[in-house]
Amino acid sequence: MTTTPLASAAPFLQRLFRDGVPEDLAFEPMQGDGRQDIDIHRLYSTAQTGSTGPSAGIVRYHPGASAAPHVHPGFEPDLRLRRRAWSSTSAGSAPDR
Incomplete structure (x- = not known):
């Protein structure tokens, strides 16, 4: 029986x-799409699932974090553990983080 990346992350x-989120969880800076002050802990990536496979991670936004508008092919599950979401289409300004 083959274990899927999500099952191994369960x-x-x-x-x-x-x-x-554990205090000692290792994060690395996210690169690309104009991201600034955003880190990720990868649960699994296309290195494990293939170039067209899924990837998942825990994303940490630092105060003032930003990313240029970009497209996610396929789908992007998004679960917020704290704070509220904000985007350039939201009314008002970004919340304090």
Whole structure:
């Protein structure tokens, strides 16, 4: 039986929902699409799933973080653990983070 990337990430995700983001979780800067002050902890990537396969990660936005408008081919699940979402199409200005 083959284990899917999401299935292998399931125990970590269960702990994440129960205990929150671990203080010592390793993040790396996200690159591309004009991203600034955004980090990611990769759960799995196209290195494991193939060039057209899915990828998933935990994204951390620092105060003042930004990204240029960009397109996500396929789909992009998005679950916010804290704070509210903001985009250039939202009314008003970005929230304090």
